[in-house]
Amino acid sequence: MKRTHLPLNGLRVLDAAARHLSFTRAADELAVTPAAVGQQIRALEDTLGVVLFRRTAKGLELTPEGAAGLDALRAGFLQFEDAVRAMQAGQSSKTLTIAAPRDLTAKWLSTRLAAYGRADPDLRFVLVAADDELDFTQANLDLAIRLVDGPGEHEGIALPADGFVIVGTDSGGEALIGWPGCPQSDGVAAPLTVADAGLAIDAAAAGFGRACVPALLAQADIASGRVRVYADEGQGPTYWLLAPLPQWRQKKVKELVAALLA
Incomplete structure (x- = not known):
């Protein structure tokens, strides 16, 4: 018999009925009706081609064929x-593997994970770079953070954000620093092109020009006075916390999401 065709429900009923030698008591244990137990046993007998129980004057009796496989x-x-x-032990694990863009990790995520970790010294974090194609199973990921328009095929929730802003310093000029994901301003050549928004903020702080970046990413630099906001560019892609449904349901992931949203 193919493994995929194993009559598991019927075998579970057989185990209960054999222990009690009573369809009624087996039904009580399984929270079903005695008629449902009888139907499962008859279906199992048809599948296996053997008789599993006989009714005698003393009550229900297990046949030798039924007894043969019980152990x-x-x-x-x-x-x-x-x-x-x-499988459930993984939910009690204190290790969380998170995929996130490098600039988000440096500018926003690390400080929040550090604060969350101080609340529970047993927590351990593994941070990996978020690729375009996330394979949660292969990378053993618990959660991913992506700058996207929505959750797509995964479960998810958006981080609170205020869209994109243009930041820089008064000495840096008005030309926009280029980075993948943010368009250049029309007619103004980029004085510098960098790999991500985090580097664009650093370049703006160094005086290379201004950077059009997610407001979430620039929060700390704005608060410290390292750069200031010159314009609010409105809405754009948002950072989303993402995971497939099985990971999303895990207690440790729910608690991490709550901590990041706090």
């Missing part, structure tokens, strides 16, 4: 329970 069946259920506990 292996019960050992199998114990292994199933071990497998479930092993």
Whole structure:
């Protein structure tokens, strides 16, 4: 019999009925009706081609064919329970693997993870760079942060943000620093092109020009006076916290998301 065709519900009913030698008591244990137990047993007998129980004057009796596989069946259920506990153990792990853009990690994420980690010294974080194509299974990711227009195929929630702003210093001039994801201003050549928005902010602070960047990324530099805001460019892509549904449901991921949104 193919593994995918194993009648697991029927085998679970067989185990309960064999232990109680009563369809009624088995039904109580399984929270179903005695008729449903009887139907499962008959269906299992049809599938296996054997008779599993007989009714006698003393009550329900397990046949030799039914008894033959019980030890292996019960050992199998114990292994199933071990497998479930092993899979659930990952939810109690204190290690969180997060994929995020390097500039977001440097400008925003690291300080928040440090604060969250101080609340629970057992927490451990693994930070990896967010690629265009995220494979949560292969990378063993718990959560990803992306600058996108929406969650796409994943579960997600947007980080609070105020769109894009243009930042710089009075000595840096008005030309926009280039970086992938932010268009150059029309007719003004970029004095410098860098790899990401975080480097664009640093370049603006150094006097190379101005940077059109996500407001979330520039918060700390604006607050410290390193750069100032020259214009509000309005809405654009937003940083989203993303994960497939199984990861999104994990307690540790829910708590991390709540901490990042606080």
